[in-house]
Amino acid sequence: MHTAQELFGYLEEDLLLHIAHSLKLPPSRVYGVATFYHFFSLKPKGQHTCVVCMGTACYVKGAAEVVAGVEKLTGIRAGETTPDGKVSLLTARCLGACGIAPAVVMDGEVLGKQSAADVVERVKGWM
Numbered sequence: 001m002h003t004a005q006e007l008f009g010y011l012e013e014d015l016l017l018h019i020a021h022s023l024k025l026p027p028s029r030v031y032g033v034a035t036f037y038h039f040f041s042l043k044p045k046g047q048h049t050c051v052v053c054m055g056t057a058c059y060v061k062g063a064a065e066v067v068a069g070v071e072k073l074t075g076i077r078a079g080e081t082t083p084d085g086k087v088s089l090l091t092a093r094c095l096g097a098c099g100i101a102p103a104v105v106m107d108g109e110v111l112g113k114q115s116a117a118d119v120v121e122r123v124k125g126w127m
Helices: 002-008 013-023 027-036 056-060 063-074 116-126
Strands: 048-053 087-092 104-106 109-111
Touching: 002 013, 013 027, 048 063, 048 116, 056 063, 063 087, 063 116, 104 116
Parallel strands: 048 087
Antiparallel strands: 048 104, 104 109
């Protein structure tokens, strides 16, 4: 599934069915894995991605405000992509970077001790 997502950008329904058939597994099993792990996406992601950690340490240090700031700027909710396909806002259960909370991954780069203003400013540059 990792390879399929790398090739196609996301795991659409037909692709999941093909994987299930190829592995001789019920489609529900493949779909269950695809929806359980944060890494997999069932919808196309934007040109830029902003992933906000919502683990306990990050949440306590302001992760919800970071998400709210990006939602307000972009007009989308967590888990969505802007209509123009430029920005995807995602959340993660935990990035395992509690010492630098709140942590945000922007286009694959892990950034620590981020404020809502820091993240909003960077997202503005993407739009």
